[in-house]
Amino acid sequence: MDNQIFEALFEIVTFFSRTEEDRKLLKEAHVKLDTPTLPIIMRVDHQPGISIGELADQIGRNHSSISRQVDKLIETGWLEETERRDKRVRRVILSPRGQQTVQQIKLAREAAIRRRLAKYSDADRGELLRVLQRLSAVLNGNDDYEE
Known part of the structure; x- marks a missing residue:
């Protein structure tokens, strides 16, 4: 039974990791955001002030890739860098635009889950x-x- 639990969890994680599902979610939320950046803004919403290293670890991508994507999200107004207490560690939060976007995504995700669990x-x-x-x-x- 333990292996069956693992298999079910694996399928759930796979579902939530699918790029196509992220595309559908962003389209339904009416959000123009690059699909690979969706896990970043959702994780920042869940953990305001998270560091780039923690983001990379939790999302499962390398630090430099996440750092570049975060830079783009800051430049385009989705994220803001928090005040640095330690010059070596960058921490980010959602900007007001990012907060609004996350709310749109959450509403679309709720609707999608509601349909699937109807x-x-x-x-x-x-x-x-x-x-x-x-x-x-x-x-x-x-x-x-x-x-």
Whole structure:
């Protein structure tokens, strides 16, 4: 059964990693953003003040690639660099434009998930949420997660 759990998780991660799904999401949100930069702005929204190194590690791309993409996102007004306490570490936050964009993306993502889970009852959706939150907590080292 453990391997089946891994396989299911692998398929879920694969779904959310598909460039085509990101393209559809951006189109539905009416956002003109390069597809490879979507994980960056979503991660910055989730972790304001994240460093370039942390972004690279969490997204699974090399530091120089992420740094170049972040530079473009800053130049085009999606991100802002935070004040540097350590000159070696760059940290970024969403700009007001980036915040508005993320809200559009979240609304489009909610609509897409709602469509895909349309056959789930409210009880099933609640159970799914509970199990996913618990799994997320455990995978992130929060073993004393309480429901």
